[in-house]
Amino acid sequence: ExxxxxxxxxxxxxxxxxxxxxxxxxxxxxxxxxxxxxxxxxxxxxxxxxxxxxxxxxxxxxxxxxxxxxxxxxxxxxxxxxxxxxxxxxxxxxxxxxxxxxxxxxxxxxxxxxxxxxxxxxxxxxxxxxxxxxxxxDDMIIFRAVNIYPGQIDHILSGIKKIGSEYQIILERKEDGRDYMTVKVERQQGIGQDQNAALSQIIADEIKKQIMVSAGTVEIVDYGSLPRSERKSKRVFDRRA
Ligand SMILES: [Zn+2]
Missing domain, CATH: 3.40.50.12780 (ANL, N-terminal domain)
Incomplete structure (x- = not known):
């Protein structure tokens, strides 16, 4: 870039x-x-x-x-x-x-x-x-009794077109006591917002198929909006108390 x-x-x-x-x-x-x-x-x-x-x-x-x-x-x-x-x-x-x-x-x-x-x-x-x-x-996530490695999410995303290389995984525990996962993914440069719903559905389906968990929410964000770092970008945010 x-x-x-x-x-x-x-x-x-x-x-x-x-x-x-x-x-x-x-x-x-x-x-x-x-x-x-x-x-x-x-x-x-x-x-x-x-x-x-x-x-x-x-x-x-x-x-x-x-x-x-x-x-x-x-x-x-x-x-x-x-x-x-x-x-x-x-x-x-x-x-x-x-x-x-x-x-x-x-x-x-x-x-x-x-x-x-x-x-x-x-x-x-x-x-x-x-x-x-x-x-x-250390990054292994236990989500709804399933072991998930961020690399698995990375691998899934890399097989999907029209999305960028940056993503975040956010884990939260809501009032109902259950854990929820939000996956934020950037659109590829030049892809319009009108693709958001379709992309989000494709990603959610692939995560469910390959890791056997429901991703909850897949949020598609603008290209360049997620932070980049020189060496290691933090990609997993576990906010479950
Ligand atoms: Zn060889």
């Missing part, structure tokens, strides 16, 4: 980007790719405690992140019970380093959520894969 605002787009001739930002949504990545006219964009997660940036990298097939299994052991555990989750289920990444000296990590809880991707990647690499980081275990 800043590149466009400053009119720098024609001066930047970038083809491939390795993009490391744990909180970036699929829609944000797609938008950066479009804005900069990139051929391809790769996802690189990283953690200071774990050999610094670059704990893995996705390949041209973009079907998960190949992680350096020869440098660390990755376990995916249920953040509440600390027991391993079934293969392919979401849980917290817990790492044990194999080569790190001076400050090795032994079953270190990263608080990052993801899932292992079973099977071999079509690129042929034998390095195993995990999914994109799907949020933080």
């Amino acid at each position: 800043e590149v466009n605002r400053q009119g720098l787009r024609d001066k930047i001739n970038l083809k491939k980007m390795i993009f490391g930002s744990e909180r970036s949504s699929d829609a944000m990545r797609r938008r950066i790719k479009e804005l900069l006219n990139l051929e391809d964009m790769f996802d690189i997660p990283g953690m200071t405690e774990l050999y610094g940036p670059g704990t893995g990298l996705d390949c041209a097939y973009h079907q998960g992140i190949h992680y350096w299994a020869d440098y660390y052991i990755l376990e995916i555990l249920n953040p509440e019970t600390l027991k391993p989750v079934a293969e392919g289920e979401i849980g917290e990444m817990v790492v044990t380093t194999l080569k790190k000296e001076a400050a090795p990590l032994i079953r270190y809880r990263t608080r990052d959520l993801t899932r292992l991707i079973p099977g071999q990647c079509p690129c042929g690499s034998i390095l195993p894969r995990h999914d994109r980081l799907l949020g933080r275990s």
Whole structure:
């Protein structure tokens, strides 16, 4: 957005980007790719405690992140019970380093959520894969007895057209004692307000279908009206007392 605002787009001739930002949504990545006219964009997660940036990298097939299994052991555990989750289920990444000296990590809880991707990647690499980081275990929401990770909402929204990359999830407990969720989503730039009702319905339906909870209210707001931050935008506001 800043590149466009400053009119720098024609001066930047970038083809491939390795993009490391744990909180970036699929829609944000797609938008950066479009804005900069990139051929391809790769996802690189990283953690200071774990050999610094670059704990893995996705390949041209973009079907998960190949992680350096020869440098660390990755376990995916249920953040509440600390027991391993079934293969392919979401849980917290817990790492044990194999080569790190001076400050090795032994079953270190990263608080990052993801899932292992079973099977071999079509690129042929034998390095195993995990999914994109799907949020933080501290951010897990328990809403009407369902565990929800903000990354799941992000994933759903990224599959819907005409909406932007910014969203907020607001949780409230009303007088009837029940919990209610409001999801605020920005329209994409150039999409008119007349689309609000239709977009809101599509989002509510998808959330219900994929997470099995009723979102309550889906509010469509103007493009640019939700706050953006340099690093991590706060997206979940839990106002339940
Ligand atoms: Zn691959």
